[in-house]
Amino acid sequence: MDHRLTRRGMLAGLLAAAALTACDGTPGVAPSPTPSFDPPQDEPIAIWELTGGLTAPGIAALRPPRLVIYGDGDAIADATYRSRLDPDQLRILSNGLADDLRAVASQKKPTPTPTIVDAPVTRVTVWTPTGPLSFTAEGFEELKPERVYADALYNARDRLANVHKTVSATAQPYLATRVRVVAVPVLQGQAGTGSPIITDPSPSATEAPWPPGITLPAPNAEGLRRADLDGDAARSAVRTLTRDLDQRGAWPAYRMPDGTMARASWRYLLPNE
Structure with a gap:
């Protein structure tokens, strides 16, 4: 039995009875309709992500959203941990986020501040019955102590951070059948230009042959290769490549089929990716 539907039906009956009572008590006055909360079950209703900033191209290409919450209550933090919100928690969170983003204060422009070089951009997107709401703010985390942006x-952000903390604390691993693999070139003992990925201690640093079951596209202008894999290729990546759980960029080195060296890692893809 779907208890959510049962509770929803009971709630609808109570609201209908209350509405009739209100009409009887106040002739000629119709009750205000209560907006329904019926989010899409398999789509995100809240996304918190960081983009840009002083980040190596490989790590940026692999970086997942901080938190994604789906309409069925599934909550996934850093594409690494997952938990589940019950219907009441989901409704309260979604309504609270929508109220925050609709607040007049949220339209306040940030006050002039010294530029934070290479600060990441925070983006929050929230589903509502009337359409998505979102905000984008550069240096949002770094400027939080000064409350440069609107309190709303x-x-x-704090609502989502609390959920992120709870999901991460449950330590329930997030697993998926699809993965993203990223490889960056190793040039003269270190990763591609501008990348802070760990340097090799010597030209003879340990390397492994690239797994034959994983085919990656040709490198882009920065030398970066990225592929979203499924099936046998995804299973091969999970089995043979090292996962960078803490996103510090300490990626193992591999000899690619064309003879070049590359460092590579992977992560699970989210349901909406």
């Missing part, structure tokens, strides 16, 4: 936006 920091309230929204």
Whole structure:
């Protein structure tokens, strides 16, 4: 039995009875309709992500959203941990985020501040019955102590941060059948230009042959290769490549089929990716 539907039906009956009572008590006055909360079950209703900033191209290409919450209550943090919100928790969170982003204060422009070089950009997107709401703010985390942006936006961020903390604390691993693999070139003992990925201690640093079951596209202008894999290729990546759980960029080196060296890692893809 779907208890959510049962509770929803009971709630609808109670609301209908209350509405009739209100009409009887106040002739000629119709009750205000209560907006329904019926989010899409398999789509995100809240996304918190960081983009840009002083980040190596490989790590940026592999970086997942901080938190994604789906309409069925599934909550996934850093594409690494997962938990589940019950219907009441989901409704309260979604309504609170929507109120934050609709607040007049959230339209406040940031006050002039010294530029934070290479600060990441925070983006929060929230589903509502009337359409998505979102905000984007550069240096949002770094400027939080000064409350440069509107309090309503920091309230929204804190709501999501509390869920992220709870999901991460449960330590329930997130697993998927699809993965993203990223490889960056190793040039003169270190990763591609501008990348802070760990340097090799010597030209004879340990390397492994690239797994034959994983085919990656040709490198882009920066030398970066990225592929979203499924099936046998995804299973091969999980089995043979090292996962960078803490996103520090200490990726093992591999000899690619064309003879070049590359460092590579992977992560699980989210349901909406």
